[in-house]
Amino acid sequence: MQARYIVLCVLALSLGACSKFVDLTPISDATTGNAYQSASDAEAALTGAYDAFQQEYYVWDNINFTDVVSDNYYAGGDNPEIFALDLLNLSPVNSRLFNAWSQLYTGIARCNIILQKVPDITDPKLEANNRKEQILGEAAFLRAYHYYQLVKTFGGVPLVLEPATSADPGQTNIPRSTDAEVYTQIIKDLEFALSRLPDAYSDDASVNKARATKGAVNALLAKVYAQKADRDYNKVLEYCNAVISSPAGYQLINYNFLFDGNHYNNDESIMEVQYTGGAEANYGPQLLLPPSLSGDTWRKFVTPSKDLVKAFDDEHDNIRKNTTVLFENVTWTDEYWAIGGGSVPFAYKWKSASGWASTNRQYLFRLGDIILLKAEALNALGRPGDAAVEVNKIRARVSLPGVTATTKEAMQLIIEKERRLELAQEGQRWDDLRRYGRAETVMNGLNEIDLRTNQRVNYNMTKDKELMPIPQLERDRNKQLGQNPGYN
Template sequence: MKTKHTKLVALATTIILGTTACKKFTDLSPISEATTANAYKTAQDAEAALVGTYETFRSQQYYIWDNTIMSDVVSDNYYAGGDDVNIIAIDKLNFSPTNPRFLTTWSSLYNAILKANLVIEKVALIQDPKLDINNRRNQIIGEALFLRAYHYYQLVTLFGGVPIITAPVTSTQPEATNVPRATEEQTYGQIIKDLEQALPLVPDTYPGDASISKARATKGAVNSLLAKAYAQKPTKDYNKVLQYCNAVITSPAGYVLVPNYDFLFDGAHYNNSESIMEAQFTGTTGGNGNYGPSLLLPPSITIDTWRKFVVPSKDLVAAFDAAGDNVRKNATVKFESAPWVDEYWNNTINSSIPFAWKWRNKSGWDNSTSRQYMFRLADIILLKAEAMNELGQPIADVRTVLQEVRGRVGLGPVAAANQAAMRTAILNERRLELAQEAQRWNDLKRFGVAVQTMNNLNEIDLRTNTKTNYNATTAKLLYPIPQQELDRNKSLTPNPL
């Protein structure tokens, strides 16, 4: 796998911006390895810098597939598969600060944050009057504020409170780069502040076809992240969650559920009416394709015989079966014989095992157009149902909202008769709807059942015929701060292990 062990201090003097599908809305090449002193002079420079800020979603390993590892594989949804000892360790909840996946994630997210910081600061100072046509300057700043908040949201849900950096790093001296951790609450506070500032600056939609509005920060995306932040933060505010969910659901952008659940993932219906934001992999050369599907798909598609990653768990498949949910099961899981031994499904070669199926297009090693949804409407509807339930609204009303999602896949209303039963039903619905979409670990943590869920799993390793013991603890709800960052920044404090 490609890894980028970028240090924060290395970002003080240069910013590397690559091409992105967002180039479609600017028709510009991004600034390449330009120093910050001379890179921000014109409106064209501002647009190019913004393009490079969006590029993170298509270039960084975390957004390509490590977010799935750190939310779905770590949970009860998927096994590691493959042969990467670092991913297997995450699957088994054997966390270590020296696991390189954590450093790669930490570094790439801060790389993205510092790109956004440069745009926010430098674009405000550009003298080019073209930037003030149609209020474009403020719109660019609003987009960058959203992007910074999005990356901080990833960091805080993974690691807890983190160093908050809101300006370009102008010195490599320790006093400038060794920033202590903010608290988790303070980190969410910064996220919400950025989003509240961004909200009036970005539009509901952008001119042009759907791929433009789905690629960029819109009011729908900002409101979606505000809803998630208020739900996930330590001091939850479900009134705010409900407010921002409703803003998405009633948006002038006109988000509606697609009628066929499978359309979301078949590769022919991206940028659909349900999509709020998604990375725009076009499958062309020059970094515009996605290599993630090649790591997950079965041999009949990849045309190779090496063991694949992100294997659906027996517990996940059983959850689909228990719900009678064949529509979402068949869109999420594909069974096929595999020329290797899978220790959980069948301890023999060429037995049938499940493969992760929401990314289906391979088209060469790294030219796939398959993608993740950053936000889609069904997620927000389910979050609305959660907020209503937590606020004690009538169960019948919560059931009606939940049924909007269930009805699409032919399921009837849930029978939950009280708040506790409805809470369990909503969590299960989110699992079935959003598997492989990097939501499960945050859901389990938010509902307060992550430790219990992992320790109650009955996953049998067929090689030894023994139950896998995950030894989940509250300390393991957060990933370790990378050891390399602890060594470099003496102001950091580690997470408990």
């Protein structure tokens, strides 16, 4: 029943009758016959497409699927399905998988409407300053971003590139494309977007960081060419350099300022979700922050792991540790840190809960990530010395000494570690481990002790577990969907 509801809602969205947009009059207030006739209709549809970033997947499930499944964080909290993700006991019936799948496809459906409907709008206001082409570029970028989340999580997925016009299973039940085909479409969308988007829309950073720009497109292209199976590090280097040399003027800032809640839309930010409070608030911090900051006393989610804390301590990386992790005494039992209460660490890159109405943000892209990705590309191309120069830019700003390495293998481990410390709680770790072919070695080598039993946790990591299972609810609806290897 839930699966059918999602299908019908997405179908209705395609027809202009089941969407919620903000700031502008929603298209859902119009009929199918008169919708998508004016510039304001196009802008409202685009606002709705960006609103997809405020769905649960982008609020915090992206962290569960990248940081909690890895060696960075424990599940925390009390949700058995998130415990299962943490322990890599992945099951197709885990509802969080279906929620992510359906929310990402809802975002894609919104983009498909724009890409189909906006070209036919003849309002002269859309011709001014090339606005129609910009809107199409923004929609193509957003569709590519959602498909990137899907393909790196599930592998090959159905490519839905047009709005649905019927609930007939013959139209809606689409087989999976291969992961290579999905990446090809992502790149096609991004190249389309790159030719239509500006480096900046105005002098207003709150606009430039909220919307897709050439900087955001180049950043995602760099990630795509690094993450896909037939990776191309020459392309990664090309697109990283395009970001770094952008006329938008991105530059590293004080690491503490990145996450203090007072310096969003900063020079390092390429794109970020614009939580402003009220109806446009981030409820994620309330789920993660300790009692002193959240104002409540229940056990919190996304608990930093002992292995992550040790990684900071081994590197004497106090600046990034203190920005990322906050210890506080609690009364509940944490099976890894304290039985019956005691000192427990909390995920701290969000700093203010504000009663479920926080303005704290996630960066979709920031320069520090791209500089380290450039280092990765240089190293993969046989230039470890040049890679060290880039890594040391990141280390210098947190007062750590420079690193050197004479071999690609040694430098790759340095870059992996640096990315872990720099980007914890930013949804990168699982992608990195998979990309480096290190997920099995790292996860099976962990020495995490469950204090309730004094037994080492066995994650039983296998190659198959690098991808999540296709949600069973979606397979029940669409009989053409197969399952990933290793899952029933």
